[in-house]
Amino acid sequence: MSSDDVTADALATDATGDLSAPPESQDSPVERAAATTPPAVPLRVTNLKKTFGGITAVDDMSFSVESGSITGLIGPNGAGKSTTFNLISGALTPDSGTVYFNGQDITGLRPDQIATRGMVRTFQIARELPEMTVLENLMLAPKNQIGETLWRSVLPGVRGSVIEQETELREQAWETLEFFEIDHLATNEAGTLSGGQQKLLEMARALMTDPELVLLDEPMAGVNPSLERKILDRIHRLQEDGLTFLLVEHDMDVIMQHCEHVIVMHQGRLLAEGEPDTIRSNERVIEAYLGEDLE
Amino acid sequence: MTDDVDADKTAPSVTEAVRAATADISQPVRDVGLIVGVLFGVYALFAVFVFNQGLNSVVSTLRVVTFFIAVYAMLALALNLQWGYTGLFNIGVAGFMAVGVYTMGILAGDPAGSPPGLGLPLPFAIVAGMAAAAFVGLLTALPALRLRADYLAIVTLGISEIIRLTLNSGALNSWLIETVGIGTGAGSGMGLPSFSARGLFYVDGSTANQTALAEVVFAVTGPLGIRESVVIAWAYVFVLIVFVVGFYVLLARIGNSPFGRVLKSIREDELVASSLGKHTQLFKIKVFMLGCALMGLAGILWQGSQGFVSPNSFMPIVTFYVFVALIIGGSGSNTGSVVGAIVFVGLLFEGPRRAGGALSDALAFTANPNTSWEALTLVVSGEPLALFAYATDNISALQFVLLGVVLIVLMQKRPEGLLGHRNETAAAVPLTEQTRSIRGGESDEQ
Numbered sequence: 001m002s003s004d005d006v007t008a009d010a011l012a013t014d015a016t017g018d019l020s021a022p023p024e025s026q027d028s029p030v031e032r033a034a035a036t037t038p039p040a041v042p043l044r045v046t047n048l049k050k051t052f053g054g055i056t057a058v059d060d061m062s063f064s065v066e067s068g069s070i071t072g073l074i075g076p077n078g079a080g081k082s083t084t085f086n087l088i089s090g091a092l093t094p095d096s097g098t099v100y101f102n103g104q105d106i107t108g109l110r111p112d113q114i115a116t117r118g119m120v121r122t123f124q125i126a127r128e129l130p131e132m133t134v135l136e137n138l139m140l141a142p143k144n145q146i147g148e149t150l151w152r153s154v155l156p157g158v159r160g161s162v163i164e165q166e167t168e169l170r171e172q173a174w175e176t177l178e179f180f181e182i183d184h185l186a187t188n189e190a191g192t193l194s195g196g197q198q199k200l201l202e203m204a205r206a207l208m209t210d211p212e213l214v215l216l217d218e219p220m221a222g223v224n225p226s227l228e229r230k231i232l233d234r235i236h237r238l239q240e241d242g243l244t245f246l247l248v249e250h251d252m253d254v255i256m257q258h259c260e261h262v263i264v265m266h267q268g269r270l271l272a273e274g275e276p277d278t279i280r281s282n283e284r285v286i287e288a289y290l291g292e293d294l295e
Numbered sequence: 296m297t298d299d300v301d302a303d304k305t306a307p308s309v310t311e312a313v314r315a316a317t318a319d320i321s322q323p324v325r326d327v328g329l330i331v332g333v334l335f336g337v338y339a340l341f342a343v344f345v346f347n348q349g350l351n352s353v354v355s356t357l358r359v360v361t362f363f364i365a366v367y368a369m370l371a372l373a374l375n376l377q378w379g380y381t382g383l384f385n386i387g388v389a390g391f392m393a394v395g396v397y398t399m400g401i402l403a404g405d406p407a408g409s410p411p412g413l414g415l416p417l418p419f420a421i422v423a424g425m426a427a428a429a430f431v432g433l434l435t436a437l438p439a440l441r442l443r444a445d446y447l448a449i450v451t452l453g454i455s456e457i458i459r460l461t462l463n464s465g466a467l468n469s470w471l472i473e474t475v476g477i478g479t480g481a482g483s484g485m486g487l488p489s490f491s492a493r494g495l496f497y498v499d500g501s502t503a504n505q506t507a508l509a510e511v512v513f514a515v516t517g518p519l520g521i522r523e524s525v526v527i528a529w530a531y532v533f534v535l536i537v538f539v540v541g542f543y544v545l546l547a548r549i550g551n552s553p554f555g556r557v558l559k560s561i562r563e564d565e566l567v568a569s570s571l572g573k574h575t576q577l578f579k580i581k582v583f584m585l586g587c588a589l590m591g592l593a594g595i596l597w598q599g600s601q602g603f604v605s606p607n608s609f610m611p612i613v614t615f616y617v618f619v620a621l622i623i624g625g626s627g628s629n630t631g632s633v634v635g636a637i638v639f640v641g642l643l644f645e646g647p648r649r650a651g652g653a654l655s656d657a658l659a660f661t662a663n664p665n666t667s668w669e670a671l672t673l674v675v676s677g678e679p680l681a682l683f684a685y686a687t688d689n690i691s692a693l694q695f696v697l698l699g700v701v702l703i704v705l706m707q708k709r710p711e712g713l714l715g716h717r718n719e720t721a722a723a724v725p726l727t728e729q730t731r732s733i734r735g736g737e738s739d740e741q
């Protein structure tokens with residue numbers, strides 16, 4: 001029996017325990033367990049399920065992401081990876097199941113409530129804000145902006161503090177753009193950027209929220225190899241700074257080389273979970289990817 | 296990428312050429328210049344229509360034109376906040392104006408009048424009118440903003456018509472008068488406390504007793520043959536212009552702020568905004584209420600000056616006109632909203648009527664057909680000008696044809712509006728390339 005099966009089994013038991021107790025209850029065993037070790041598992045999902053009409057896009061998904069890791073989420077097209085992201089980030093509400101972030105139940109919260117807690121996501125198809133400049137895109141993201149209050153943005157007396165914070169944010173935006181080497185595009189409208197540049201922009205913008213956990217949905221899809229290396233390099237540098245990543249990626253090689261932990265989805269369900277080497281040799285994974293190049 | 300940008304620059308365009316020629320002038324100065332330039336262009340056109348009737352006529356005509364420009368500019372600016380900035384499709388502008396005007400009218404109306412009002416102080420009534428419009432905006436927005444974007448459009452149109460028909464209801468009016476002692480006047484309308492600048496010119500309203508300002512102004516205008524009543528009416532228009540400037544400054548400040556940045560992001564992609572931690576519903580509700588309050592105020596300043604209001608002033612066509620003004624200038628731009636209002640009122644709203652009048656006067660047609668068929672038969676029987684005479688006589692109907700043609704051409708040739716693509720910075724600080732070198736310099740020093 002391979003180690004990933006053990007992990008999956010352990011999680012399954014965990015999940016059953018979860019179901020028996022109402023998620024709201026403060027005394028649920030999971031809550032207590034999570035409370036004792038919150039930094040270790042920033043994200044834990046249990047029995048997540050979502051159907052669209054007749055299609056079950058996500059079915060009984062349970063997994064967790066360890067703090068400081070780069071965790072890969074793979075699976076064939078239509079496996080339910082993006083839907084899982086939407087359920088975790090609040091863009092969609094699950095039919096059943098629970099999402100815990102740092103030990104707290106965040107199921108059913110709005111996307112902005114989840115983002116404010118420190119979990120930010122990017123989109124599979126880049127969603128730049130096309131008629132805003134790259135700098136504006138970045139300056140939108142930071143939390144706790146005092147100028148987002150209507151009266152503060154308008155009344156003459158208090159605008160000074162807004163301008164002060166804006167100057168700091170602009171500085172931070174320039175730094176982030178330089179980190180991703182797209183600073184030369186700062187004043188361009190985001191809609192004029194190439195696909196790869198938009199992917200970088202989305203990552204840069206997500207980082208401006210000062211997150212703990214970043215969900216990246218295929219950040220390297222349709223990106224040329226040199227840009228792909230650049231993106232991976234930045235992810236590793238940010239990991240060294242203490243960020244945690246959950247990375248959806250179609251390319252098996254990338255996942256195998258760059259992730260500490262891999263979650264495999266197939267037809268909405270968890271197929272396998274474990275370290276890259278054990279996943280690579282997992283029969284069911286190979287079967288699911290049949291016809292696709294596994295090396 | 297860079298090729299695209301270059302291609303844009305070389306594309307032949309008058310505005311681009313103007314922009315290039317004025318590149319070293321700062322943006323606000325250029326915008327004011329543009330607004331004043333277009334305004335005086337329209338003035339020149341109207342002066343041509345009525346110049347033969349004397350200076351008083353010219354000044355009086357320009358007053359009417361400027362009055363409508365000012366009210367449509369205010370409404371277009373308020374709509375720009377909702378639709379241009381935030382993407383909230385409000386097609387109930389007229390309804391929110393009505394709420395503002397009627398609330399003001401009921402609160403400030405004469406208790407002995409017909410219908411009776413509450414006789415409260417005017418400034419309070421105006422603020423309450425704005426608050427009422429904002430509140431109705433809240434009631435509309437709360438359910439609709441949760442749903443898909445197009446629901447807001449349907450709901451606002453519905454609410455606007457419900458408001459108009461309710462105010463039109465005679466049963467409601469008599470019931471209100473009987474039970475509460477105030478009324479709406481129903482279909483026969485309601486008298487309003489008349490807004491006028493008379494107080495600036497006459498002490499205690501007596502024409503014999505002029506203020507110092509009046510003596511100075513009338514000393515200039517009197518010998519020019521401009522009547523005192525025209526001068527006083529102009530003074531009210533100046534008050535309106537001050538309000539337009541106020542609206543503009545308010546919106547510009549909102550636009551150039553983190554608040555405005557969130558609005559813009561909601562317009563572009565609401566899911567992105569909320570995924571970045573913005574409580575988009577709250578922003579949308581706030582902005583919708585503020586926009587409705589401004590529409591209420593614009594309505595009050597418009598109808599109040601006429602001393603009378605009836606539900607007929609709030610037909611859906613008014614909302615349509617505001618949209619036309621905004622679209623012509625370029626939705627999303629405050630300068631565009633004002634320019635759009637000038638062009639709309641000048642060339643599409645007041646212009647055709649005056650032009651028609653001037654033409655039929657000038658040409659003094661012999662034949663005056665009453666139907667298009669009559670006109671056509673006259674043309675066939677050798678009176679080629681008959682159709683033209685018919686057209687100028689029925690200019691108000693032709694106005695809609697003109698409006699349609701202009702909108703279609705605009706959508707085809709310049710979907711971004713007359714001012715073209717504008718991007719007003721969504722930040723309280725400049726976001727130019729230079730801000731990087733400033734930053735670089737600072738870090739070098741450390």
Ligand SMILES: Nc1ncnc2c1ncn2[C@@H]1O[C@H](COP(=O)(O)OP(=O)(O)O)[C@@H](O)[C@H]1O
Binds near residue numbers: 057081083
């Ligand atoms: N909004 C939606 N409405 C209906 N079906 C959807 C929707 N989103 C996803 N699906 C379906 O759910 C399944 C999983 O899709 P998705 O999560 O995008 O897969 P992946 O990201 O792994 O390629 C697919 O069959 C897809 O067609």
Ligand SMILES: [Mg+2]
Binds near residue numbers: 081082083124
């Ligand atoms: Mg996907």
